[in-house]
Amino acid sequence: MLSDTSRPIIAATAAVVAERIPFITPEFYKRMFGARPDLLDGMFSRSNQITGEQPKALAGSIAAFAIWLLQHPDSYPESVLSRIAHKHASLGLKEDEYPTVYEHLFGAIAADLGDAATPEVVEAWTEVYWLMAHALISMEKNLYASQPNDKPFSPWRVTKKEMTGGNVAVISFEPADDTAVAPARPGQYVSIEVPTPDGIRQPRQFTLIPAPAGTRRIAVKLDPNGEVTPLIHEKLRVGDVYDLSNPYGDLVLRDTQVPLVLASAGIGVTPMLALLHALCERGSQREVIVLHADRSSAEWPLADEMKQLVADLPNARIETWFEEGGDGDHEGYMDISGVSIPWEANVVMCGPLPFLKAVRSQVISSGHPSEQVFYEIFGPDLWLVQGE
Ligand code: FAD
Numbered sequence: 001m002l003s004d005t006s007r008p009i010i011a012a013t014a015a016v017v018a019e020r021i022p023f024i025t026p027e028f029y030k031r032m033f034g035a036r037p038d039l040l041d042g043m044f045s046r047s048n049q050i051t052g053e054q055p056k057a058l059a060g061s062i063a064a065f066a067i068w069l070l071q072h073p074d075s076y077p078e079s080v081l082s083r084i085a086h087k088h089a090s091l092g093l094k095e096d097e098y099p100t101v102y103e104h105l106f107g108a109i110a111a112d113l114g115d116a117a118t119p120e121v122v123e124a125w126t127e128v129y130w131l132m133a134h135a136l137i138s139m140e141k142n143l144y145a146s147q148p149n150d151k152p153f154s155p156w157r158v159t160k161k162e163m164t165g166g167n168v169a170v171i172s173f174e175p176a177d178d179t180a181v182a183p184a185r186p187g188q189y190v191s192i193e194v195p196t197p198d199g200i201r202q203p204r205q206f207t208l209i210p211a212p213a214g215t216r217r218i219a220v221k222l223d224p225n226g227e228v229t230p231l232i233h234e235k236l237r238v239g240d241v242y243d244l245s246n247p248y249g250d251l252v253l254r255d256t257q258v259p260l261v262l263a264s265a266g267i268g269v270t271p272m273l274a275l276l277h278a279l280c281e282r283g284s285q286r287e288v289i290v291l292h293a294d295r296s297s298a299e300w301p302l303a304d305e306m307k308q309l310v311a312d313l314p315n316a317r318i319e320t321w322f323e324e325g326g327d328g329d330h331e332g333y334m335d336i337s338g339v340s341i342p343w344e345a346n347v348v349m350c351g352p353l354p355f356l357k358a359v360r361s362q363v364i365s366s367g368h369p370s371e372q373v374f375y376e377i378f379g380p381d382l383w384l385v386q387g388e
C-alpha cells in the first residue's frame, strides 16, 4: 500500500509522468543498454526496442500501476502483474536485475523532469517502483518454484519441421538433456533463444500446441520483416538443438463448465488448439463455440487439426470468416453480431491487436460481462497499459 506521504505526491504528478513516458523511455533504454549491452543478448527483444513497443509497455506499466494504487488503495492489479511476471519468468529474469532498471529508469526520469524531480517526487516514485518490483519478484519466485527443475532454459532437439497454411512452420522438439520436463498447462507458451548472425541470442515466445507427453510443439508464422522468425524458417533444421524455457502464461483453461467461446485470427489459433485438445482429453461436455478469421481457407494454419478437435467434442461447433471469401461461413472480417453467445460463457480471444479490439468491443457492447473475456496478444501488451 502506498504511504500517506507519497500518496498526495503521486496524485499530483501521475498525469505528468504518464504524459512524459514516451520521452523518458528512449533515454532510459539508451542508458541501460549503454551500461549493460549484455541485456540485449538473450533477454530483451531488439525489435521491440526499434519499434518502441516494449519500452512503452515497461515504463508505462509503472505509471498505470501508480494510478491503480490511487484508485484502489487496498489492492494490486493482479492480472496485469501476473501477465508481466509470466513473461519475465519465461525469460529467466532474476531478482538482482531490478536495481538495474531502477537506476537507469530513474536517471532518465530525473533528466526529463529537471527541477520538477524534487527529492520528494523521486522518493514517492521510488516507492511505487519498489512496490511493483516486489510484487513482481514475489510472483516470479513462486512461478520458478512451481517448476520441476531450476533451469530457466534447457536444450531441446528439433525432431520434425513441416510447413502448414499461411507460411507457418510447425516444429517438434524432444529434450536434449536430462532436465526434468515441466508440464505445460494448455494455452501456455515457451521462450526460444535463437542465435543471430551477429553472434547474440534473441528470445521470442511461442504457444505450445498439442504434442505427446514429454515433447514440445510450436507453430511459427513467418514475419518477413521480423528478426527471429526468418531465422527459424530458414536456418532451423531437424537435429538442431535450441534452448527453450519452461512453460509460462496465464491464458489457461479455467476450471468451470460454463460455455466457452474461442475467437481467433491467423496464427492466433495456437492457444485455441491447446485449449480444444485439453477439453478433448478431459472428455468435456461443455458447449464450445469456435470462431476463426483468416485471409482465406488456404492461409488458416493447422486448419485440419482444429476442425478435427472440434469434431471430437460432443458440443462444439465452428464458424469461419475469410477476408477473401471462398469456402468459409462468412466473407470479410469477423463479425459476431449474428453469433448467439450464451451470457454466462467465457470468451477467449487471440490474434492481432486490431482483431482483439474489434471483437472484444463487439462482445462487450452485446452486454457480455468484461470479466468473462480473456485474451492473449502475440507481442508487448500495450493494451494492458493504455486500456481501450
Ligand atoms: P520481430 O523481430 O519481433 O519484429 C516484429 C516487427 O517489428 C516486424 O514485423 C517489424 O514491423 C518490426 N521490426 C523488426 N525489426 C525491425 C527493424 N530492423 N526495423 C524496423 N522495424 C523492425 N507467434 C507465432 O507465430 N506463433 C505462436 O504461437 C506465438 N505465440 C506467442 C505467444 C506469446 C505469449 C507472445 C508474446 C508472442 C507469440 N508469438 C507467436 C509471436 C512471436 O513471439 C514473435 O513476436 C513473432 O513471431 C515475430 O517475431 P520476429 O522475431 O520474426 O519479429
Ligand code: HEM
Binding pocket: 039, 043, 044, 045, 048, 049, 054, 057, 058, 059, 061, 062, 083, 084, 087, 088, 091, 093, 097, 098, 099, 100, 101, 129, 132, 133, 136, 379, 380, 381, 382
Ligand atoms: C516485459 C514491466 C522489470 C525485462 C515487460 C512488460 C512489462 C514490464 C509491462 C511487457 C509485458 C508484455 O509483453 O505483455 C516491468 C516492470 C518492471 C520490470 C514494471 C519493474 C518494476 C524488468 C527488469 C528486466 C525486465 C528488471 C530485466 C533487466 C523485460 C523483458 C521483457 C519485459 C526482457 C520482454 C519484452 C522484450 O523482450 O522486449 N516488463 N518490467 N523487466 N521485461 Fe519487464
